[in-house]
Amino acid sequence: MGYKTIIEDGIDVLVAGAGLGGTGAAFEARYWGKDKKIVIAEKANIDRSGAVAQGLYAINCYMGTRFGENNPEDHVRYARIDLMGMVREDLAFDMARHVDSAVHQFEEWGLPIMRNTKTGAYLREGRWQIMIHGESYKPIVAEAAKRSADKVFNRVCLTHLLMDEAKENRVAGAVGFNVRTGNYHVFKSKTVVCGAGGASNIFKPRSVGEGAGRVWYAPWSSGSAYGLMIEAGAKMTQMENRIVLARFKDGYGPVGAYFLHLKTYTQNAYGEEYESKWFPELQERVGIEYLDPEASHTTHRPIPTCLRNHAIISEVNAGRGPIHMVTMEAFQDPHLEEIGWHNFLGMTVGQAVLWAATDVDPKHENPELTTSEPYVMGSHATGCGAWCSGPEDVSPEEYFWGYNRMTTIEGLFGAGDAVGGTPHAFSSGSFTEGRLAAKAACKYIDDGKAEGIRVTDAQINRRKEQIYKPLETYKVYSNEVVAGSVNPNFHNPRQGLDRLQKLMDEYCGGFGVSYMTNDKLLNIGLKKMSILGEDLEKIAASDIHELLRAWELKHRFLTSEAVFHHTLFRKETRWPGYYYRGDAMKLDDENWHVLTVSRRDPQTGEYTMEKAPLYHLVGDIEDKDLARLKAQGHH
Amino acid sequence: MPTFVYMTRCDGCGHCVDICPSDIMHIDKTLRRAYNIEPNMCWECYSCVKACPMNAIDVRGYADFAPLGHSVRVNRDEEKGTIAWRIKFRNGKKDMDLLAPITTKPWGTGYPNLSEAAAPSKEVRDSELLFNEPKYVRMDEGGLHTLESNGLQIKEGVYY
Secondary structure (H helix, E strand, O other): OOEEEEEEEEEEEEEEEEOOOHHHHHHHHHHHHHOOOEEEEEEHHHOOOOOOOOOOOOOOOOHHHOOOOOOOHHHHHHHHHHHOOOOHHHHHHHHHHHHHHHHHHHHHHHHOOOOOOEEEOEOOOOOOOEEEEEEOOHHHHHHHHHHHHHHEEEEEEEEEEEEOOOOOEEEEEEEEEEEOOEEEEEEEEEEEEEOOOOOOOOOOOOOOOOHHHHOOOEEEEEEEEHHHHHHHHHOOOOOOOOOOOOOOOOOOOOOOHHOOOOOOOOEHHHHHHHHHHHHHHHHHHHHHOOOOHHHHHHHHOOOOOHHHHHHHHHHHHEEEOOEEEOOOOOOHHHHHHHHHHHHHHOOOHHHHHHHHHHHOOOOOOOOEEOOOEEEEOOOOOOOEEEOOOOOOOOOOOHHHOOOOOOOOOOOOOEEEHHOOOOOOOOHHHHHHHHHHHHHHHHHHHHOOOOOOOOOOOOHHHHHHHHHHHHHHHHHHHHHHHHOEEEEEEEOHHHHHHHHHHHHHHHHOOHHOOOOOEEEEHHHHHHHHHHHHHHHHHOOOOOHHHHHHHHHHHHHHHHHHHHHHHHHHOOOOOOOOOOEEOOOOOOOOHHOOOEEEEEOOOOOOOOOOEEEEEEEEOOOOHHHHHHHHHHHHHOO | OOHHHEEOOOOOOHHHHHOOOOEEEEEOOOOOOOOEEOHHHHHOOOOHHHOOOOOOEOOOOOOOOOOOOOEEEEEEOOOOOOEEEEOOOOOOOOOEEEEEOOOOOOOOOOOOHHHHHOOHHHHHHHHOOOOOHHHOOOOOOOOOOOOOOOOOOOOOOOOO
C-alpha cells in the first residue's frame, strides 16, 4: 500500500478527539501531569473541529454561583426532570459544581461573554444559559489545549482502541490513519481520554440530495465516541435515549434564544396555541410527576423537551401544521432583531442563508418550525454514552470504581458525548468532563495502575490490515465493471450510509414513521442490521477520503446497533417525542425506573443487556412546591 | 453546493483545505484551485469561507430547499477581534450589515502557563479540585460544593 507506519510511543494521556471534551482534557492534563506526555489525535483541525466548530451564541450550562444564581443540585433536578427521571445524578452534580470555573477561564482567555448591565452578572438567555459572542469559541479553547499538549496530530482519524496484552480489559492507546497522507498512526498510551463525538446522520435526515449535510448536529460527528468504545467492549448506557430537536424548518436554526431571550412563542398554522391541549392525554401516559404544566409555570420545573416535541408532532399529524414561531412581535424591537440574526450567524449560518434565500424576514413573517431526525449523543438534552465511574465523594457503590469518568475498560476515560447519563453538559460541561477525566487519568498513572502496558506487533499489524481493507476491496473489484458507482461486489461509503439511514428511519423510529417503532419492527431491523454488518466488511474506498467515510460509517453502524438493542430492551415509551414504542406506549415506572446498560462482546459481537439502579442524590424541592400548590388549592 | 470557489480569485493556498472540519475542501489537481468535493457532507459552517485570504469561497444555499439569488458574506478579522456579516435577501428588499466581537483580548494572550504553575500538593491531588479551584468556581474564597456542604444525602437506588 505504500503507507508509512508512524508509532508514537510512551504516551501517558492520549486525547482521542479534540472537541470541547478533548480540549478540556488536554488542558487540564498538563497541570496534574507536568512531566507527562500528552498527545492529541484529532480527525479534523483542532481549531475548528467538533460540534462547536462554527461557534455558539450561548453557553448552555452555567450555574452562576458567583452571582448567587444556582447551585449544582438545582441543575441536577433540572436535568432529571427534563430526561424523565433518567440521569446519573452523581456525574451531573460533579459536572455542575465544576462547570463555572471552566466558564470563568474561557472569559479570561478572551471569550466575549455578554453582561447584564444592571446586575453585572452574565446576561442570561434562560436559567442555565448565558449569552456570548461565540463565533471564535472553538479557536479560543483550542489554543489552551495546544499550549498544554506535547503534540497535536491533526487529520488523524482514530478507528480502534489498542488493548493491553499484559492485562485483560485495559486500554493501551489507539490506532488510525492520516486522512491526507494515508499514513498509519499508532499511539501507544497508558491512558486514553475519549472525547470523540456523538452521532449525526445515523437516521435518515429530512434534507435530501445536496442538502443531506444540513443536519442539526455536525455531519462530521460520526458516532466515533461510541464506535471506539463499543468495539473495545465498554459498557454503554441510555443508548435508547436518542434526541429529536424542535428547530426552525430546513435550516435547523436554534430556538433557545428565541424562546428564552426574545420571548417568542409558537402557534399552529391557524394561529392557535396548541401545546396545552395535548398535555392532559399525555399526562395520563407519563404521570403528573413528569408533566405538570401548572407546577412548571409556578416553579422552575421545566416541561421536558421530549414532551414539548410530542405536542408539535401530534399537532402536525392532526393536520394543523406547520407550527410557526411567532417572531413578528419581538422583531419590531431593532435590538432583539439584531440578536435574532446574530444568534444564527454565531452558530448556524445555514439558517441565515435559508431565510435570505427564501425571503423570509422574521420581522414580517413568522417562520416555520419542525422536528428533526433523531440524533445519538450525550451532552445536549439526551444522555447516551459509556457507563462511567463517578467521583469518590458523591457516587454510590454501583457507580464508583475508583477513577472519575473511567469507563468499564481500565485506563479508558470519557468526556462530553462519550459519557452516558449526563445530559445538559453542553459545551462548557463537556470541557469540564474532559478536565475531570484528565485529572483522574493522571491519578490512575501516578497510582501505578498503568504499569507494564504491552502491545504486540501482531495487534498493530492486524489493525492495519483491517483499516486499509476498504482500499484493497476497491482495488480488487473496481476493474470488474466498466466504470460508475454500481458494483456487484461492494458498496461505497455513501451507499452504505444511505442503507443504514433508511433502516434506522423505518425500523428504529425515525421521522419517516413519526418516531414510532415496536418489538416486531426492532427485531426485523436487527436482522437487517446484521446483514448490513456483513456487507460493511465489503465496503470499498477509492481513495483516502473515502476511507475516512468508510470508518465513519462503521462507527455509525456500531452506534446504531447499540441503539436498536437498547430500544428493544426498554419495554416502555420513556420519552414520548423522542421515540414511541407502539407496543408499550405508557411510561412504566414500576418496571423501568432504571438505567439500561449494554455490552457488546468484542469477540462475538453478541450483546448483553442489564438494568442498573437509578439513585436520586438530591431531594426534590419540586415535590414540596407541588404540595404547597395543592395546599393552596391549585390542584 | 453549498460552498463553492470562485475560479479567478482562488490561488490554491490551501487554507480552506487545512481548516475544513468535514475534510471536503480539496485542491483540484489539474486546475490547482480549491473546490468542495462532497457538497452533501457540508454543514455550511463557513470555516473555509472565514479562512480564505482571497475571499474566493462563498456559499450557495442547499439546492433541496434554498432558491438562488441570495448572499451571506463574512469577514473575520483576528487583529481587530471582530467578525462582520452582510446578508442580502433574494428579493433585494433586505440588506443587513452586522458586526460582532470575537475576542476581548489580543489573540493568544490570557492563557496560563500550566507547566510553570506550582505543582499541586498531594492533598489537592486527592481532593475533588481542578486547576485554579476552588477559587475559580465562585471567584472568591468559597469552597467546592459537596453533598454534605449542600445538605444533601443519597436517596435509595431503584432497581427492578
